[in-house]
Amino acid sequence: MYTYTPESLxxxxxxxxxxxxxxxxxxxxxxxxxxxxxxxxxxxxxxxIYPEQKQINNAAKCYNFYLxxxxxxxxxxxxxxxxxxxxxxxxxxxxxxxxFITGFSxxxxxSNAMLNAYPQLFNAGALFAAPSNLxxxxxxxxxxxxxxxxxxxxxxxxxPKGNANRILKQWLTKNELVDSNFVxxxxxxxxxxxxxxxxxxxxxxxxxxxxxxxxxxxxxxITPGKSIKKGGKMDFHTVDVNFxxxxxxxxxxxxxxx
Numbered sequence: 679m680y681t682y683t684p685e686s687l688x689x690x691x692x693x694x695x696x697x698x699x700x701x702x703x704x705x706x707x708x709x710x711x712x713x714x715x716x717x718x719x720x721x722x723x724x725x726x727i728y729p730e731q732k733q734i735n736n737a738a739k740c741y742n743f744y745l746x747x748x749x750x751x752x753x754x755x756x757x758x759x760x761x762x763x764x765x766x767x768x769x770x771x772x773x774x775x776x777x778f779i780t781g782f783s784x785x786x787x788x789s790n791a792m793l794n795a796y797p798q799l800f801n802a803g804a805l806f807a808a809p810s811n812l813x814x815x816x817x818x819x820x821x822x823x824x825x826x827x828x829x830x831x832x833x834x835x836x837x838p839k840g841n842a843n844r845i846l847k848q849w850l851t852k853n854e855l856v857d858s859n860f861v862x863x864x865x866x867x868x869x870x871x872x873x874x875x876x877x878x879x880x881x882x883x884x885x886x887x888x889x890x891x892x893x894x895x896x897x898x899x900i901t902p903g904k905s906i907k908k909g910g911k912m913d914f915h916t917v918d919v920n921f922x923x924x925x926x927x928x929x930x931x932x933x934x935x936x
Contacts (some may be wrong), residue, residue, distance in 0.1 A: 679762040680703045680728040682705040684720045692773035693909055694724040695766055701783030702740035706730040712916050712923045714909025718776040722933050729759050743787035746813045747770045751795035780804040793824055800824040807837045807896055810844035827930050831894030836863045846888050853885045869921050899923040
């Protein structure tokens, strides 16, 4: 567990907690650099924790999301990440209603497992290029399910887009929604590569966003730069398509208070 606490962190009022989980061949340090979450934490006054897989558990440092004894509630890696969150809640002035989780690839899959295992622990989650395995899907009422964003590159050959479709079906079922009832947004945010589907419940609350990126492979979408709307670093796991997904997810989570 690696924790990022801004130097100027104010804990007079309750603060938010964001859990960011790396994918295969990544590390906590690498995904922090690639995504730019620490920059947003500095600006918006929240804490980030980065679980890191041990190589003894998986040679490629993947989370073992496909193994039931690792990815079920209170088991294995899921239980370990839960302990990290519990530790943070105990040791920092965190608002328990403002806990969020996001992950890339295998990190997205274990984030999905966390959201399924402990749905009432999280306000929202964002899953990037995530495989779709789930064990023991939770049966709690739809109104208590967290808000979910599913982001997928259409040209991803590592985790093909069928996985995003299956994750969408998982959360539609949990929310008692249907895949034919959505608001379609083409050229999303004036970006011709992006198409979004917004799913609302009967109370007109946004519950799921499914975001597809045309022509994008197994990459995190960022836009390097100094402004608050930009960030992250270009390397093997990232691509610049004029869409800084970290900033977008922070807005989706509601981390911009004003």
